[in-house]
Amino acid sequence: MSETVDIRELLAYCERLLEPETYRDYAPNGLQVEGRGEIRRLITGVTACQDLLDAAVEANADAVLVHHGYFWKNEPEVITGMKRRRIATLLAHDINLIGYHLPLDGHVEIGNNAWLAGLLGVNVTERFGHQQLAVAGRLEEPATGSELGARIADHLGREPLVVGPTDRPIRRIGLCTGGAQDMLGEAIELGLDAFISGEISERTTHMARESGVTYIAAGHHATETGGVRLLGERIAAEFGIEHRFVNIPNPV
Incomplete structure (x- = not known):
């Protein structure tokens, strides 16, 4: 049976490893949408698209960690349409969304x-x-x-x-x-x-x-499939939690 880790401990580990404060980024790094406090199952992927979120729900994941998350500079601030559906999925299932952009490059x-x-x-x-x-x-x-x-x-x-x-x-x-x-x-x-x-x-x-x-x-x-997968593997090894990288194909 896998271990669990407090979300705050997981985030602190990522902050120490990636040092996001050293980058001038286009989106917030770290916790973007808050979910449950204890993490047992982690899903990683390149982009927090709906297909990735649906895979996380199916896997009963506690957190999703991505390279491309939400709340980019110059994007519309209102939470409607696609953005609303994505965030609603996370909130309805109490799943954390964590994103690291330039630090993972x-x-x-x-x-x-x-x-x-x-x-x-x-x-x-x-x-x-x-x-x-x-x-x-x-x-x-x-x-x-x-x-x-x-x-x-x-x-x-x-x-x-x-x-x-x-x-x-x-x-x-x-x-x-x-x-x-x-x-x-x-x-x-x-x-x-x-x-x-x-x-x-x-x-x-x-x-x-x-x-x-x-x-x-x-x-x-x-x-950009490598960094987030490797980070997920490091987190899993550090805390003994379950981790799975989900590749949502994208031709771009």
Whole structure:
């Protein structure tokens, strides 16, 4: 039988580990919707969408921990429609919603960027970009853009979009998961051979082609499945509670 942990103790552990106060974020980090005080079952996922909440209800979870939670800056403040239905689900079942955004991108061990770098065999030597979130280093096994795209597809289960050079050897590479396509400019200035993020904009293609730096859009969701899962595993190991990562497929 699993143990239980007080929600305050769980949150204090996350605060010590992730140090959210060191980031200027776009949404509140930590407890976003309060539920029951004792946590036995934890569900983690990338985004607190209705499908994830329904899975948490079915699993009789006490808390849901996500990378993309609620109450983003510049979003409508009223609780209506989709937002009302989501929050109503949490309140009706007394489930806590916990969200960590940039702290789960930047953490040096379990962050999304550290996770993806390790997955692809990048020996990280420096950080750059917005709030020093992006990482850069050398590939353990150099590869062309096409070869690296195939590696990413194998690891993430999603075919990435590769623009710019596809047949030149890539040795020095940078990455930042999610929607960090505009960090490509800094990657170019650093003299990197390639840059990976989750999304791509129209302008990104031209920057990659004209600079000769390969850009790989590997999927916002796909590149951010690692951090929250690893955090859930750490919490479960620390407190002896049940944990399950639920992947709600998203093609973006």
